[in-house]
Amino acid sequence: MSEGVFRMIASPQSATDEIATLLANERVFLPAMDRIVNRYETDARTQVARLRGTALACTTVVLALMTGLYWLILRPAAALIRTQVDRLAAHEMELLRSQELLEQRVDERTRQLFESSRALAATAAQRAAAEDRTLQLQGQLAHASRLTSLGELATGIAHEINQPLGAISNYAETLLVLNERDPLDRSALTATTMRIRDAAQRAGQIIRRMRNFVKARPQTKSFELVNSLIEDVIALCEPDLRQHEVSATTQLENTAGLTLEVDALGLQQVLVNLIRNAVDAMSEIPAPQRRLLVSTVVAGSSVEMRVQDSGRGFQNVARNSVLQFMTTKPNGLGLGLVISRAIVEAQGGQLEISSSPQGGARVTVSLPHSSTVEPREPADGLCCR
């Protein structure tokens, strides 16, 4: 059968012949064809089934594999990864928070620093202001002390001025009486009038001394004039000295040609303070033993001015503590020596305390001198200005 088909196919006749042949042969071929086809179909089916089975098996295997993969690997891996991711996220959160915290702290610190720098600036400004104020107060204190000394002397001075005033009054009354006499006693009138004039002069001197004490005039003075300044001060203190029965002596060396740069007023104030201290120091010893000595002497490149008393001296007292705010006087402020020293040092001098050979107190003020030759007249005029 097959050969016939093949011959047919192999040797082409006309198409229609062919087809007729074919159709004639079909019945023969058909069952075989059927059988082949069926065979092929069955094969195919079997194959398909096999394939299907295989496919299924494969699929199942694959599915199983995949499931296995999933369950055993993918999932834990995912979990792992998630954990890691979570951890990372947490860390990132922490980092962010830390960063925030850090920034906060930095901010705060910056603010603190800023504020302390501002405070420092304020303190510095305050300190500068306080120093200014201290200087100002020191000036005021010196002035007040000057006035206090003056106030304390004023009582003595008032008394001193009252004497010539009283005398003038008495002489004036005398003149009135003499004037009523008939005949007039001319010589008595003249004598009385002259006495009035003398008393007025004396009062004028007291006033002048006091005014010099109050005015502030720093200037250059010659050594002689410093000596006369000292004598002026002693005269100023005379009522006080007399009242306390203190005998005062001066030993003023007089080297011509020396000049000193002094604050005359300050020096007077220092002297008054030292003298009054001396008077106070001697108030507890009997009157005949009260001796005050004021001396000046040239010692090398400075002039030393010394105030010495015959009192008990600086006995149980450390030297430097006396120069702080200390006093043994019941009504004293203890400022005298401190201020005196300040005044002396402001003129380039020094104030030292020591004891005299007899045990009394001795205060030495030394001031530098320059050996120029020109002594200048002081600017103070005569009395009654």
Next chain:
Amino acid sequence: MNQPTVFVVDDDREFRDSLLALLAALGYHARGYDTAAAFLCDFNPQLPGCLLLDVRMPGQNGIDLYGDIVRKGQRLPVIFITAHADVTTAVAAMKTGAIEFLEKPFERTRLSELVERALRLDSEWRKHDERFRELDESINRLSTADRETLSLIFDGVTNKAMAARLFISERAVELRRQRLMRRLAVRSVAELLELAITHRVLFEVRTVRESIA
């Protein structure tokens, strides 16, 4: 009789001289001293006068000086001169019995007013002292009997009671009284009593003064 002296004690020479000049011009006899001690040296209680003292002086001040004089049993009127009269000084001065304060500067009329007053007081005091001395002498010269009589009269005893007490007659008492009055140079009992009282008072004043001293 001595002319009274104004004693001026002031340590300020100029003021003292001016005061002496003024007092002289006013017609007073005056002497000056510069310290209380100097005055006390010279002080003679027999000399009449008064004291012009400066309150504030070195050494002994015016008030202490006056206290001293009083303590010595002497008396001299004092005028204190002061620059300003503060209360403490015034009180202290009054306690010692000063007469007056004179605040300087003062006018001559005020000065002479006070000096006059002081000198008048001084002469009165002297008269009192003199009278006392006379009285004292007279009374001391009385006999015991006279003293008895005086004492009884002083107590206001009647003649009758006196007679009874002394065991003498009333006439005798009368005689006693007369003798007493003659001895004491009084003319009436009133005068007699006045005399006795004055003596008593002066005596007591003197006793008190001495007890203070």
